[in-house]
Amino acid sequence: MLRWLEVFGRYSFDVHHSGIDADDMWTRLGPLFEQANCDREGFLAELREVVAGDEGGFATFGAARVVWEVFGGDCLTIPAALPLIDAGIEFKLSRGLPGMRFTGYEKERLDQIYRNRR
Numbered sequence: 001m002l003r004w005l006e007v008f009g010r011y012s013f014d015v016h017h018s019g020i021d022a023d024d025m026w027t028r029l030g031p032l033f034e035q036a037n038c039d040r041e042g043f044l045a046e047l048r049e050v051v052a053g054d055e056g057g058f059a060t061f062g063a064a065r066v067v068w069e070v071f072g073g074d075c076l077t078i079p080a081a082l083p084l085i086d087a088g089i090e091f092k093l094s095r096g097l098p099g100m101r102f103t104g105y106e107k108e109r110l111d112q113i114y115r116n117r118r
Contacts, residue, residue, distance in 0.1 A: 064091070
């Protein structure tokens with residue numbers, strides 16, 4: 001799973017230039033929808049555990065992207081999803097990406113974070 005999350009992270013980071021076959025990514029995502037919907041909290045706990053030792057960050061970013069794909073905007077209301085989402089956002093911030101490289105969901109989460117810090 002860690003390897004697939006890394007590949008999915010690389011694919012999601014640069015869909016057009018990653019050289020990764022999109023069909024391979026989306027085929028694997030389907031079963032994750034089922035697992036996530038059967039046991040949301042367990043699924044998120046396992047996902048956090050899988051990427052806990054991720055050193056390159058791409059698996060962590062892949063896990064964040066899985067959360068977005070599986071739960072959509074609802075993930076912003078799921079406390080167990082927020083550490084993964086925040087780690088995915090930090091992955092982008094640490095690379096100095098401009099605002100246009102952040103999705104609407106990511107920008108919404110950044111707004112939540114900044115509001116909570118005040």
